Amino acid sequence: MPRRPYKKRIILPDPLYNSLLVSKLINYVMVDGKKSVAKKIVYSVMEEIKKKGLDPLATLEEAVKNTGPLYEVRPRRLGGASYMVPFEVRKERRLFLALNWIIQAAKARSNKQYRTFADKLLAEILDASSNIGQAVIKKQQAEKLADSNKAFAHLRW
Numbered sequence: 001m002p003r004r005p006y007k008k009r010i011i012l013p014d015p016l017y018n019s020l021l022v023s024k025l026i027n028y029v030m031v032d033g034k035k036s037v038a039k040k041i042v043y044s045v046m047e048e049i050k051k052k053g054l055d056p057l058a059t060l061e062e063a064v065k066n067t068g069p070l071y072e073v074r075p076r077r078l079g080g081a082s083y084m085v086p087f088e089v090r091k092e093r094r095l096f097l098a099l100n101w102i103i104q105a106a107k108a109r110s111n112k113q114y115r116t117f118a119d120k121l122l123a124e125i126l127d128a129s130s131n132i133g134q135a136v137i138k139k140q141q142a143e144k145l146a147d148s149n150k151a152f153a154h155l156r157w
Helices: 020-029 035-051 056-067 091-108 117-129 134-148 150-155
Strands: 071-078 081-088
Touching: 020 035, 020 056, 020 091, 035 056, 035 117, 056 091, 056 117, 056 134, 071 134, 071 150, 081 134, 081 150, 091 117, 091 134, 117 134, 134 150
Parallel strands: none
Antiparallel strands: 071 081
């Protein structure tokens, strides 16, 4: 048990787009503390979205909105049985899940069609903003599981 209360870190918006969403995406893309590499990847994706004639921030927000689940299930142990109880997802967790699912889906794309991770991330963000792609499928699966277990919603506490 910690002796001091936990202080949530304040994440500053990125300097280029002045958006917390972009800075969160940079932090989630970052591997082994190489933030400059993650910034190059994310900013190149945003530039490619701009070249396609779309607003980069609006496209990213739409992708996050389409991939963030509203409900998820958590196991609750009652007696000898474990029940999957649906819960509403908090705003911070919804953002985390959406960005993580987009990044995981981008990593899972095949290497034959795309040369770099930036190309994969661009394709996944564009797919998610138009409500298709693996990240959106993952959201639908999570919400379907929550919907099928709504009989156990009374076990929430």
